Amino acid sequence: MQISSSVLCSEFSHLPVAMPSSMYAAPQASASNGVGNGDGMPHVLVVPYPAQGHMLPLLDLAALLSARGLALTVAVTAGNVRLLAPFLAACPSVATVVLPFPSSPFLPAGCGENTKDLPADLFRPFMASLAALSAPLLSWCKSQSRGVTAIVSDLFTGWTLPLAEELGVPHVAFSCANVHYLATTHSLWRRMPTRRRLDDADGTVTFSEVPGSPSFPWRSLPWMFRVHVPGDEVSETIRRIFLWNIESSCFVANSFAALEAAYVERPLPDLMAKRVFAVGALSDAVRNCDERGGKPAVAPAKVAAWLDGFDDGAVVYVCFGSQQALSPSQAACVAGALALSSVAFVWAVRSGTVVPEGFEAAATAASRGMVIRGWAPQVEILRHRAVGWFLTHCGWNSVLEATAAGVAMLTWPMGADQFINASVLAEAGVAVPVAEGADTAPDAGKMASVMAAAVAKEGESVRKRAVELGRNAAAAVAEGGTSHNDLEGLVRVLSDVD
Numbered sequence: 001m002q003i004s005s006s007v008l009c010s011e012f013s014h015l016p017v018a019m020p021s022s023m024y025a026a027p028q029a030s031a032s033n034g035v036g037n038g039d040g041m042p043h044v045l046v047v048p049y050p051a052q053g054h055m056l057p058l059l060d061l062a063a064l065l066s067a068r069g070l071a072l073t074v075a076v077t078a079g080n081v082r083l084l085a086p087f088l089a090a091c092p093s094v095a096t097v098v099l100p101f102p103s104s105p106f107l108p109a110g111c112g113e114n115t116k117d118l119p120a121d122l123f124r125p126f127m128a129s130l131a132a133l134s135a136p137l138l139s140w141c142k143s144q145s146r147g148v149t150a151i152v153s154d155l156f157t158g159w160t161l162p163l164a165e166e167l168g169v170p171h172v173a174f175s176c177a178n179v180h181y182l183a184t185t186h187s188l189w190r191r192m193p194t195r196r197r198l199d200d201a202d203g204t205v206t207f208s209e210v211p212g213s214p215s216f217p218w219r220s221l222p223w224m225f226r227v228h229v230p231g232d233e234v235s236e237t238i239r240r241i242f243l244w245n246i247e248s249s250c251f252v253a254n255s256f257a258a259l260e261a262a263y264v265e266r267p268l269p270d271l272m273a274k275r276v277f278a279v280g281a282l283s284d285a286v287r288n289c290d291e292r293g294g295k296p297a298v299a300p301a302k303v304a305a306w307l308d309g310f311d312d313g314a315v316v317y318v319c320f321g322s323q324q325a326l327s328p329s330q331a332a333c334v335a336g337a338l339a340l341s342s343v344a345f346v347w348a349v350r351s352g353t354v355v356p357e358g359f360e361a362a363a364t365a366a367s368r369g370m371v372i373r374g375w376a377p378q379v380e381i382l383r384h385r386a387v388g389w390f391l392t393h394c395g396w397n398s399v400l401e402a403t404a405a406g407v408a409m410l411t412w413p414m415g416a417d418q419f420i421n422a423s424v425l426a427e428a429g430v431a432v433p434v435a436e437g438a439d440t441a442p443d444a445g446k447m448a449s450v451m452a453a454a455v456a457k458e459g460e461s462v463r464k465r466a467v468e469l470g471r472n473a474a475a476a477v478a479e480g481g482t483s484h485n486d487l488e489g490l491v492r493v494l495s496d497v498d
């Protein structure tokens with residue numbers, strides 16, 4: 001893969017939200033962020049993957065590490081600097097290194113620097129193209145008088161592993177997904193199971209070394225794996241990224257022991273028996289970061305005031321994450337189910353999803369529903385006592401945020417790790433399935449019945465378990481809890497005292 005020879009890097013300790021482009025065009029002296037003193041103290045380079053669902057939890061982790069006194073530098077491309085503003089405002093001592101987005105033979109020029117701005121068919125070339133940041137990042141590391149002493153990197157930026165090796169420092173792979181997924185996905189990339197017939201979407205793959213030997217049909221395996229083409233440069237780069245992860249010193253997952261006891265209690269062969277620190281739910285551990293992931297389209301106080309009018313657990317929150325737009329027939333199904341079930345709801349509608357005409361006006365007139373177009377203050381919504389259920393695509397951040405808030409889930413996994421996530425929820429007994437698949441348009445009437453039953457007496461036992469799991473989640477991040485202890489363990493690894 002070619003790396004643009006004009007790549008430059010620069011660093012800032014605290015970037016303003018609207019940064020003039022001239023500020024990141026030229027290399028800056030390393031002392032600008034206060035990390036250039038060569039004192040041999042720990043200095044952790046954090047490398048997030050530019051997708052909201054990935055960046056948010058890794059920045060949450062960075063906030064916790066910074067609060068424990070570790071010096072951190074976060075690496076981003078210029079187009080993602082704005083997204084760091086709320087995080088940097090909350091963690092002013094964290095520095096950044098800003099890299100120009102690499103030119104790539106796989107991407108159209110100016111296609112965007114974050115998956116939220118990309119069509120799905122560019123996700124894989126985008127992931128592979130970012131590997132070209134390795135060389136400029138290595139030069140930056142080598143130019144620092146206060147050397148980088150460890151790298152914490154997203155699973156999708158596993159190309160940082162050789163960089164850590166070159167520097168002779170530990171590499172920690174951060175998974176914004178759960179431990180079950182961490183093991184199964186790395187099992188896939190190591191073993192490369194195939195199908196007997198190319199059209200066989202139902203044939204199962206069994207993960208014999210994952211606790212419980214789970215099996216998943218081919219169609220439920222991560223899409224990125226299913227579309228792998230041997231010999232294709234993008235495919236092989238992605239596989240290499242996952243194989244590099246396995247060589248990491250240890251793993252960190254945004255999960256907690258009470259939710260995934262079977263997977264965190266013993267070393268996992270698919271992760272080479274490396275230590276896995278389960279430090280979640282990160283959104284619950286970091287409570288003071290306003291405007292997490294973006295400026296909300298509606299003020300959290302306004303949504304809270306609206307929710308105040310409902311009984312405990314009566315409201316269904318609907319959101320399909322930061323990337324997934326619904327097709328017109330899927331949007332019609334969700335709208336139909338909300339209308340037919342008569343449940344109170346908040347629906348966070350991502351751009352690209354078209355709400356059927358007249359739906360919002362009718363729900364508003366009946367004081368029964370709120371439609372939020374754009375970024376919703378999801379964590380605040382889920383924490384409101386009136387929200388009892390969440391219709392979700394099972395993105396892991398959403399799952400954990402709901403779990404931590406004691407909210408039960410109506411699951412509609414669509415792709416990526418979401419089928420595995422739904423199975424973890426089913427094992428925990430805190431969810432009811434409503435649909436499956438990115439192309440499915442379920443029957444609105446059937447979905448309405450499940451929704452109505454959920455908020456009624458039939459749903460009480462599932463909600464009780466969700467509330468109980470929420471208590472376990474809170475205990476995990478409290479002083480002395482499992483996630484709290486794992487975080488302290490990680491800090492020791494990063495401080496080189498273990």
Ligand SMILES: O=c1ccn([C@@H]2O[C@H](COP(=O)(O)OP(=O)(O)O[C@H]3O[C@H](CO)[C@@H](O)[C@H](O)[C@H]3O)[C@@H](O)[C@H]2O)c(=O)[nH]1
Binds near residue numbers: 054293348375396
């Ligand atoms: O209006 C919105 C929409 C989303 N969010 C936040 O955005 C994140 C969304 O993350 P997630 O629920 O995990 O969904 P995706 O954005 O779809 O995440 C991708 O990344 C996740 C982590 O790897 C995977 O689990 C998913 O399958 C994958 O689609 C969560 O923190 C939400 O709170 C908001 O705050 N407001």
